[in-house]
Amino acid sequence: MNNKSIWALFSLFALAALALTSCAQPTPETIIETVVVTEVVEIEGETIIETQIVETTKEVEVPVEKQVLIYNSYMSDPDPRAADAEVVTMFSEANPDIEVLHSTVAHEDFKQAIRAYLTASTPPDVLTWFAGNRARFFIDNDQLMDISDLWASEGWNESYPKGFQAMSTVDGNQYFLPTSWYWWAVYYRISIFEELGLEEPTTWEEFIAVNEALKEAGYTPIAIGTKYRWTAAAWFDYLNMRINGPEFHVDLMLCKESYDDPRVAQVFEVWRELLDSGYFIDDAAAYSWSEALEPFIRGDAAMYLMGDFIRDSLPDEIEEDLGFFRFPIIDPNVPIGEDAPTDGFFIAANSQNVEAAKRFMAYLGSVEYQTYFAETLNRLPTNFDVDKSIFTESQQEGLELIEGADFVAQFYDRDTTPEMADEGMNAFMAFWDDPDSIDGLLADLEAARLEICAPE
Amino acid sequence: MVRVRKNLIPYMFLIIPLIIYLVWVIGPMFYTFYLSLTDWDGLTTPTFIGLQNYQKLFEDKVFYISLFNNLKWLVSFITIPVVLGLALAMVLNRAIPGEKFFKMSFFMPMVLAMVVSGLIWGWMFHPAGGLINNFLVATGIMEKGPGWLSDRDLVLWSIILVATWRQVGYVMVLYLAGLKSINPQLLDAATVDGATGWQTFWRIILPLLMPVTVIVIVISVIDSLRAFDLVSVMTRGGPANASSVLANFMYIESFNNYKMGYGASIAVILFFLSLIFIFIYLWRVMKDELEY
Numbered sequence: 001m002n003n004k005s006i007w008a009l010f011s012l013f014a015l016a017a018l019a020l021t022s023c024a025q026p027t028p029e030t031i032i033e034t035v036v037v038t039e040v041v042e043i044e045g046e047t048i049i050e051t052q053i054v055e056t057t058k059e060v061e062v063p064v065e066k067q068v069l070i071y072n073s074y075m076s077d078p079d080p081r082a083a084d085a086e087v088v089t090m091f092s093e094a095n096p097d098i099e100v101l102h103s104t105v106a107h108e109d110f111k112q113a114i115r116a117y118l119t120a121s122t123p124p125d126v127l128t129w130f131a132g133n134r135a136r137f138f139i140d141n142d143q144l145m146d147i148s149d150l151w152a153s154e155g156w157n158e159s160y161p162k163g164f165q166a167m168s169t170v171d172g173n174q175y176f177l178p179t180s181w182y183w184w185a186v187y188y189r190i191s192i193f194e195e196l197g198l199e200e201p202t203t204w205e206e207f208i209a210v211n212e213a214l215k216e217a218g219y220t221p222i223a224i225g226t227k228y229r230w231t232a233a234a235w236f237d238y239l240n241m242r243i244n245g246p247e248f249h250v251d252l253m254l255c256k257e258s259y260d261d262p263r264v265a266q267v268f269e270v271w272r273e274l275l276d277s278g279y280f281i282d283d284a285a286a287y288s289w290s291e292a293l294e295p296f297i298r299g300d301a302a303m304y305l306m307g308d309f310i311r312d313s314l315p316d317e318i319e320e321d322l323g324f325f326r327f328p329i330i331d332p333n334v335p336i337g338e339d340a341p342t343d344g345f346f347i348a349a350n351s352q353n354v355e356a357a358k359r360f361m362a363y364l365g366s367v368e369y370q371t372y373f374a375e376t377l378n379r380l381p382t383n384f385d386v387d388k389s390i391f392t393e394s395q396q397e398g399l400e401l402i403e404g405a406d407f408v409a410q411f412y413d414r415d416t417t418p419e420m421a422d423e424g425m426n427a428f429m430a431f432w433d434d435p436d437s438i439d440g441l442l443a444d445l446e447a448a449r450l451e452i453c454a455p456e
Numbered sequence: 457m458v459r460v461r462k463n464l465i466p467y468m469f470l471i472i473p474l475i476i477y478l479v480w481v482i483g484p485m486f487y488t489f490y491l492s493l494t495d496w497d498g499l500t501t502p503t504f505i506g507l508q509n510y511q512k513l514f515e516d517k518v519f520y521i522s523l524f525n526n527l528k529w530l531v532s533f534i535t536i537p538v539v540l541g542l543a544l545a546m547v548l549n550r551a552i553p554g555e556k557f558f559k560m561s562f563f564m565p566m567v568l569a570m571v572v573s574g575l576i577w578g579w580m581f582h583p584a585g586g587l588i589n590n591f592l593v594a595t596g597i598m599e600k601g602p603g604w605l606s607d608r609d610l611v612l613w614s615i616i617l618v619a620t621w622r623q624v625g626y627v628m629v630l631y632l633a634g635l636k637s638i639n640p641q642l643l644d645a646a647t648v649d650g651a652t653g654w655q656t657f658w659r660i661i662l663p664l665l666m667p668v669t670v671i672v673i674v675i676s677v678i679d680s681l682r683a684f685d686l687v688s689v690m691t692r693g694g695p696a697n698a699s700s701v702l703a704n705f706m707y708i709e710s711f712n713n714y715k716m717g718y719g720a721s722i723a724v725i726l727f728f729l730s731l732i733f734i735f736i737y738l739w740r741v742m743k744d745e746l747e748y
Binding site: 111112113115116118119138141143226227228229282283284285286294295418419422426429430432433434 | 497498499581582583584600603604606607608692694695697698
């Protein structure tokens with residue numbers, strides 16, 4: 001399977017390359033030709049040379065090399081997909097000399113295929129990706145193109161806040177273009193909270209009380225689908241930041257703290273209380289995150305810890321019934337950390353159409369694009385020249401949530417190394433299934449950390 | 457000279473498939489052997505690390521879970537579908553009304569792509585809204601249906617059930633073909649000699665079906681070793697690797713965790729495991745060919 005897949009991929013790329021070379025077709029163009037017509041007329045024995053300038057319009061086949069731009073996107077959820085396609089249309093209309101070959105790949109598959117994309121001889125020119133460690137890994141491996149010139153010429157060094165500049169910059173050069181970000185929070189169904197007379201909890205005690213009340217009333221307090229594991233990582237992120245503070249969390253992500261630290265064990269103790277009390281939905285492992293939305297939409301489950309992209313998958317009438325609150329504070333003495341992942345784009349280092357790619361990137365970083373994205377998908381823009389008055393109420397609220405935080409993290413699998421994220425998320429799953437095994441799991445995680453993060 | 461040319465012609469025809477086979481199968485195979493001795497993340501150049509991947513593999517818990525799951529799959533596969541398939545073949549090998557319809561129905565699952573079967577059963581196994589749990593709850597057999605694909609003790613058996621459902625029809629067709637090739641005179645002779653139905657089955661039919669049985673078992677073994685599609689579609693090996701099989705483990709390590717070298721070493725182990733049974737199969741097939 002392994003070897004076959006690689007070769008199958010290669011052959012696909014070979015085919016794609018073949019298809020591309022045949023794309024530059026001559027297009028019929030209307031041109032205006034100026035023809036000087038010289039007539040020699042003989043009038044009464046005299047020879048007069050008459051010169052006339054005649055303009056003729058004719059259709060000629062002029063071979064115009066349309067630049068081809070390959071754009072691979074992971075925006076496969078319905079709403080982002082539509083918006084993404086619209087963006088490509090808008091760009092193509094404004095740039096008729098560029099033909100955008102746009103393909104959308106389901107995001108779990110995209111994450112798996114990206115290395116094959118990047119190492120192909122004709123990689124996609126522009127790709128969607130995540131800021132943070134996931135981008136850093138490719139930058140360190142020279143797979144991302146240096147776009148410092150674009151940052152300078154587009155004025156992004158002024159219009160983007162420092163934080164976004166920093167996450168795009170390695171050794172003084174910019175490689176990444178963050179375009180949108182969103183916040184994480186506990187989302188809930190307003191109608192259920194109203195029915196039971198519940199308030200948005202701010203402290204852990206209140207949160208537990210809300211869970212208890214929901215359970216009592218026959219609701220599933222918390223929906224979650226852990227088939228793809230990362231949803232559980234959000235719980236780890238928040239519990240760790242609320243119990244041990246963002247500084248410890250970041251150090252743990254950077255492998256500077258150990259997983260057999262008693263502080264980590266404490267996180268799982270609190271987590272376990274939630275599990276043992278039966279606050280989470282049954283059989284979480286059977287669902288993907290969006291499949292677990294079903295009970296939330298039906299009104300059987302009341303809360304869901306999720307990023308704001310939860311909106312993309314909700315029907316409109318549910319969206320009106322959707323509220324969110326900051327993940328409750330466990331220890332008031334600890335600074336507040338929030339997850340606010342940033343998404344964006346980059347140009348592959350081996351891009352064959354750099355000029356077209358840069359023009360597309362310039363568009364993606366522009367106020368026009370970011371305004372469109374902020375309006376249609378409720379994401380928050382990274383370009384601060386975007387008019388803030390277009391923000392909806394929830395966007396304002398989300399912005400406040402993040403502005404009120406002392407520290408902003410990306411997300412578990414974006415903050416730590418890919419290998420460690422994988423080990424960690426496996427351990428979360430094993431813990432979820434059998435909380436008693438936590439001591440062994442943490443010992444294994446620590447062994448993995450020492451191996452993965454060992455100085456080379 | 458003429459004779460030499462005559463002998464060359466078949467080789468000329470074979471050369472194209474041979475080249476394709478070399479480039480697309482044999483080449484990548486040896487490349488995988490090489491990769492299994494390297495550390496490769498799919499981006500940088502592979503670094504040679506000797507047998508370290510194998511060393512790590514033999515200490516990896518997930519490897520043993522996967523191997524053991526493959527064994528469970530294998531044992532179920534050479535018993536349940538074989539017995540059921542043979543039983544169906546015996547029942548349907550006579551002129552009963554609707555015999556064609558039944559044969560078709562039992563073979564139908566085989567026609568569906570594995571991925572489709574996996575998806576359909578995934579919905580049927582859905583813990584809250586699935587067909588099976590709704591039935592169990594509606595008929596009062598259970599108050600709350602089990603989490604077929606989220607319970608670590610159940611998940612593998614749920615998937616094996618789907619695989620079995622698919623395999624039975626296939627085995628049935630193989631046995632039906634085998635039964636057709638049995639000389640009816642032998643059966644008539646047995647009847648004349650006063651053998652009961654059971655005696656005919658055990659003493660005459662089953663021994664005569666022996667070649668088919670060997671093929672069926674070897675195919676079942678190979679199918680169970682290459683099990684991947686259903687696991688990948690239904691659970692991706694989860695929860696917490698409870699339903700992981702070697703092929704899925706290899707895929708996840710290679711393409712999800714980007715440990716290409718490590719994934720390749722799993723592929724090599726799987727290759728040699730399969731090779732044993734493929735040899736038995738080929739040996740059997742060739743022996744049969746020589747007999748006729």
